[in-house]
Amino acid sequence: MTITSIPVPAQAPAAAPANIAELGLRESATFDRATIADIQRAAATGVYDIRGWGAKRKVPHFDDLLFLGASMSRYPLEGYREKCDTDVVLGDRYASRPLHLATPVTIAGMSFGALSANAKEALGRGASEVGTSTTTGDGGMTPEERGQSKHLVYQYLPSRYGMNPDDLRKADAIEIVLGQGAKPGGGGMLLGQKITERVAGMRTLPVGIDQRSASRHPDWTGPDDLEIKIGELREITDWKTPIYVKIGASRPYYDTALAVKSGADVVVLDGMQGGTAATQQVFIENVGIPTLAAIPQAVQALQELGMHRKVQLIVSGGIRTGADVAKAMALGADAVAIGTAALIALGDNDPRYAAEYSALGSAAGFYDDFQDGRDPAGITTQDPELSSRLDPVAAGRRLANYLRVLTMEAQTIARACGKSHLHNLEPEDLVALTIEASAMARVPLAGTSWIPGVRGSF
Amino acid sequence: MVTLTAPEATARALDGPTVVDLAGAPVRDLNQALHQAADGQSWTITNPGGKHSLAVGINSDVSVTIEGHAGYYAAGMHQKGTVKITGNAGVGLAENIMSGTVHVEGDASQSAAATGHGGLVVIDGNAGARCGISMKGVDIVVGGNIGHMSAFMAQAGRLVVCGDAGDALGDSIYEARIYVKGSVASLGADCIEKPLKAEHLAELADLLAAAGRTDNPADFKRYGSARNLYHFHVDNSTAY
Incomplete structure (x- = not known):
């Protein structure tokens, strides 16, 4: 700090x-x-x-779930011979140009400002190489990012920094941000060290100030207004562009239902382990609920409305492995998003910078002072010397490698469960290791048919 | 759906504006046609009936007149040309306007010209709460009064109020300039009255003239940021 x-x-x-x-x-x-x-x-x-970073406290998570592989009553698929598809269509409820991604692992919203231009370019390169999307953040769209991103999601945030109709029309999808998992109910924050001339210019702010972004949208309040706002964005983009609504996980059952009612094509649900570039620690650790607890509530809302798989659900917050991807999808997600893990793939918290982390009073594996702009890895900084350490081509390749591993790991599990598409994974494939995870994920405690809180389970 | 044709394809284009009657045509067709309009065209919209998202995303130098009342987000993200509304406008009039002019002859609801990056918004009547919230370069001239929390977090641009301002004017303001002729119920955090110098009188005169007003610039007071909250500091913890 x-x-x-x-x-x-x-x-x-x-x-x-x-x-x-x-x-x-x-x-x-x-x-x-x-x-x-x-x-x-x-x-x-x-x-x-x-x-920076998300909640560090230990909470029930995907680690507390296990898959039931195929055996007598389920046929597995041959690991290297039989197809297990991974593609996903996002936004086909109303948009005439939905996204069609090759892998369901997307890159979450992170701003130019919070991240260096090289880091943003690397995210675009890595995502594009494997056919998935990347997302802008609280600071507008940069030409580098648009140029390097095959599928770019443009965030529509309370601050509206850099918001303009030209970029809106260039976007492949629009994500209306109501909140993020690290701080549901909080606005963005970018400290003066990172408000360089370029960042300040893009946000119409004085250079070097401590920026406090608004936490509420300036021109709408509540789901009825949101419906009208979504209508306006659709009119401006001639109903071509998918519109996502991103919520920080706090009341996901109601928020998901209201997002659907408001006309969203896609709901993005971010759990408390989801990262941030700068937020009060007390906020990160004490507001919001774990990703594991949030998914079943959102899926229940979608199912009750008959909109599961029609309005797609993207889940983020603590996705690290292909197993996490598979578990999120088995619980009902259509896709996932990664932020913190993507930064680590780029080179964040690399032990090669151990001496420099130590000089900053931190250590490789612990570094979370993203707000300071002194990142030795050149990712969460606007310092030209530090930024230049990150080679966007090499870092993009590392991210592409990592995204491929996540996808292949998820396929490995899906085939073992006999599924020919990641979307065919289902809660029935899962059991829980702890009573807490069982209650939150609504899958039985391993070796029992008991789901705490679900009537009739025993 | 009714398909509207561009003015050059209609007989009426030869001797006047293209008329779109929203009693029959859907808003979708209107906006689609406006997005395909060419510079110099004139459009008149009748029977707007308070419908939302009228004339949003205009990106050509057209002249649009809405005869009556508009709902939410009229002329939203306006980029070029002129939109005139002869009645009242709902929430988020000309939100995120980039350039061009939007003129309301009646009153505007809350969040008028919210987050506007440029251009000119003229409201002959009153504006509701949060007028000019998060404004980023737009110029706003209000003939009447404005509601509470106006120019909240205003970053750049000018807000001119010929009547009175409500509570918490300019709360957490950055570099925007506010001119008020009448009374100010209260100033928000970090907003202070500032001296009205020659350069301010000159820009105010230009803004009033652009809005077609005859008010005397010398009758106004200027407000702006004290710049005390630009950095987090322990001594400011009770200011918010």
Whole structure:
């Protein structure tokens, strides 16, 4: 963490004595070392901690689910011979030009400003290479990004920084952002270190200020207005462009139903593990619900309205592996989005920069001070020297590799479950390892037919 | 659906504007036709009936007159040419306008010219709450009063109010300039009165003239950002 205009003495991370247990020292579960450091930091600065990344606390997640592979009563597919399709169509409810992606793993919205131009270009290159989409962020569309992205989703945010009808017409889809999983109910934030002349120009802001984005849209409130707003965007784009509605997971059952009612083509649902470039830590860790808990609620809303698979559901927040992709889709998602994992694939938190992370008071694997703009990997920065460290071509190739691995891993699981398309995965393929995950995901606890909270299960 | 034809294909184009009667034609056909319109054309829309999203996304130098009341987002994302509304306009009039002119002869509801990046929005009557919210370069001239939270987070452009302003004017304002002739119920966080110098009188005179008004620039007061909240600072924690 770092707060502008408040000098914080650089401190090396306190090394724990090697012989804690031998000395009979006992760490408090309530006041652990991280908590003590937070209190000390607050007392020293008088300002809350701002950081990047999503929730770091442990919550029930996809790790708590397992697949039931095929056996006597289900036929598996041959791993290297029989087809398992992965393509997905997004936005065919109303839009005359829906997206048709080769893989259901998309790239989540991240702004130029939060990320360097090279990082945005790399995301576009990697996504385009495997036939999936990438997404703008709270800062408008850059020519580099549009040029490198075969499928580009243009975010429509409360701030409307850089929003203009020319870019709107160039977009392959429009994503109306109501919130994000890291901070449902909060607006964007970009600290002065990253408001360079180019970023400031794109956002019509003074150079170097600490930007606070609005948390509510300026010209509509509630689902009835949203329906009219979606109508306006459709009129401007002549009903060609798919319109997504992105919600941070808090009340996904109602929010999904209302997004459908408002006329969305696609609902994007972001759980609390979803990342941010800069938000108060107290917000990231304490507002919103886990991705695992959110998906079944959204799917239930879609099913009750008869709109499951008609209005597509994109799930994000903590997707790391092909297993996570398969589990999200088995629970009813049509596609997923990755943000944090995509940045790691580009080179974020790479151990090769261990010495520099250490000099910033962090460590490879822990670095989350995206708001500071001093990212040694050249991703979450606007510093020209740091940005130049990221080769957009090589980083784009790493992302494409990673996206291919996610897709192949998901196919591996789907074939084992006897599915010829990732969309054929279903909740019946899953069991839960814990009671909490069972209740949230609404699949039985492994070895039982019990789903806590579901009537009639035993 | 009724298919509208471009003016050159109609007999009426020879001696006057193309008339679209929304009592019969759907809004979709109107907007599609306007998106295909050529520079210099004139269009008149009758029986608008308060319908939403009228004349949105115009991208050619056309002159459009809406005879009556418009609903939400009239002339939304306006880019070129002129749109005149002879009645009242609903929420989000000319939202995100880029250039060109939008003129309402009656009143406008809340969030008029929200997030506008350029161009001129003239409201002869009153404007509701949040007029000019998050404005990014648009010029707005209101003949009457404006509601509360107007010019909230206003980033750039000029807002001229010939009547009174409601509560919390210019809250969290950035570099936009506000001119008010009448009273201001209260100023929002970080918004202060500023001296009215010669350059301001000159730009105000230009704006009033562009809006077809005869008010005296010297009768106005100027408001803008104190720039105290541009950086997060512990001492500002009670300002918001």
